[in-house]
Amino acid sequence: MPQLTISSAFDSGAIDVVSLADHRDIQLKIRPDNASEFAQWFHFRLQGAAGLPVNMRFLNAGSSAYPKGWAGYRVAASYDRQHWFRIPTAFDGQEMTAQLTPAAQSVYFAYFEPYSYERHLDLIGFATESDKVAVEHLGLTLDGHDMTLLRITDEDSTTPPAQKKQVWLTARQHPGETMAEWFVEGFLERLLDSDDPVSRVLLSKCVFNVVPNMNPDGAMRGNLRTNAAGANLNREWQAPSLTRSPEVFLVRQKMLEIGVDLFLDAHGDEALPYNFVAGCEGNPIYGARLEGLENAFKSAWMATCPDFQDTEGYDRDQPGEGNLTIATNWVGQQFDCLSYTIEMPFKDNALLPDDEYGWSGERSKKLGASLLLPVLAVADKLR
Missing domain, CATH: 3.40.630.10 (Zn peptidases)
Structure with a gap:
């Protein structure tokens, strides 16, 4: 089993990791703004999942700043931080889930295409x-x-x-x-x-x-x-x-x-x-x-x-x-x-x-x- 890592220590990075024990059940929480309770933006890098079917669960999506925003929404993803595409995403009213089988060992995810x-x-x-x-x-x-x-x-x-x-x-x-x-x-x-x-x-x-x-x-x-x-x-x-x-x-x-x-x-x-x-x-x-x-x-x-x-x-x-x-x-x-x-x-x-x-x-x-x-x-x- 490859070791998965998630990082967000970069410009506009934001996510809280709950569990990385299973690539089929990566558990995350959307991190609030540094000095307020607004929580909706996320931007992070997943490493080590090339070729693995990844399922990410955003556990607190239903209590985010704008939960209605998740209906019909799709997470943005990129391998090179230049070309961003959308991945399958679903929201059940409480949790948001997103799936991708990465084609490379490093992939970025964001709420929207970042502007650094x-x-x-x-x-x-x-x-x-x-x-x-x-x-x-x-x-x-x-x-x-x-x-x-x-x-x-x-x-x-x-x-x-x-x-x-x-x-x-x-x-x-x-x-x-x-x-x-x-x-x-x-x-x-x-x-x-x-x-x-x-x-x-x-x-x-x-x-x-x-x-x-x-x-x-x-x-x-x-x-x-x-x-x-x-x-x-x-x-x-x-x-x-x-x-x-x-x-x-x-x-x-x-x-x-x-x-x-x-x-x-x-x-x-x-x-x-x-x-x-x-x-x-x-x-x-x-x-x-x-x-x-x-x-x-x-x-x-x-x-x-x-x-x-x-x-x-x-x-x-x-x-x-x-x-x-x-x-x-x-x-x-x-x-x-x-x-x-x-x-x-x-x-x-x-x-x-x-x-x-x-x-x-x-x-x-x-x-x-x-x-x-x-x-x-x-x-x-x-x-």
């Missing part, structure tokens, strides 16, 4: 090579990671700087929602393509302020939803602090300095197998102008990207019931601007399913690239 801190730094490096990009250091997180802002525009355009629209895109307030940074990568690759006519027009009209990773501490620690202090950053926007939520404090401070005309915050949803947006219709300031901008944005995205839809999503807030601790609501209220949360699935897009890969990093990149068209559709109407 090294890749994050590579993304910053890629952007830095463009003369359209200024890289700004906003400050440090509690663990000492850089909070990096990319400011992107065409300085040679004829539009006066004061007339350019300030467009903001943030991602990974919830660090386990790694599809959000894949989304940003695809967005930046197209925005910085000098041969793309949509990009050229947008960069002449707008300044894009992009924070690819709002929560590097949580990402490195293997957290689903919180930072090093246990703060859910997307509930900190009304009163952030440098001691609890410096990530939000620093970004919010920059927003107040330069303004916001359009805000987009990329996320992942555990339960819904669709791409959709959630707005700020519950805000006191919400009215016909913002509703018109929302409809124009959604219509343009649906018309140009079959992966996006507006039928399935969250229930709309009632007037006056918007939660102003959430980024989309606070920014929309503070700046009287079009403000949207973008949600992608952990599972698959039910409208265009992929049996082998499900929703993936590459598909998230394609969706990010498609974002330029709805932005173009509303750019001249933002103020």
Whole structure:
């Protein structure tokens, strides 16, 4: 009987091992965030099981943060950490089980295709090579990671700087929602393509302020939803602090300095197998102008990207019931601007399913690239 080992002592690694005595009954528990009770993200490496039928039981799946997220979900797996695929997975309401007969002695499993801190730094490096990009250091997180802002525009355009629209895109307030940074990568690759006519027009009209990773501490620690202090950053926007939520404090401070005309915050949803947006219709300031901008944005995205839809999503807030601790609501209220949360699935897009890969990093990149068209559709109407 070969010796099995499981490790998670690496970037975004997270799992608790209960039993490795039998490859047909590997018992695991999903580890909670380091300073909170949120438990849904996992990422680990199994060694020694080549050619063996492996059955993994996630014993506490039924008491995780979002148990409804396991219905129809499939675990992601990879041998080389570059190419990820989905494996057979089932959930009985209490335990989640996943099966694979590994083709190699080393195989990785994750809740979703990871986006490493090294890749994050590579993304910053890629952007830095463009003369359209200024890289700004906003400050440090509690663990000492850089909070990096990319400011992107065409300085040679004829539009006066004061007339350019300030467009903001943030991602990974919830660090386990790694599809959000894949989304940003695809967005930046197209925005910085000098041969793309949509990009050229947008960069002449707008300044894009992009924070690819709002929560590097949580990402490195293997957290689903919180930072090093246990703060859910997307509930900190009304009163952030440098001691609890410096990530939000620093970004919010920059927003107040330069303004916001359009805000987009990329996320992942555990339960819904669709791409959709959630707005700020519950805000006191919400009215016909913002509703018109929302409809124009959604219509343009649906018309140009079959992966996006507006039928399935969250229930709309009632007037006056918007939660102003959430980024989309606070920014929309503070700046009287079009403000949207973008949600992608952990599972698959039910409208265009992929049996082998499900929703993936590459598909998230394609969706990010498609974002330029709805932005173009509303750019001249933002103020």
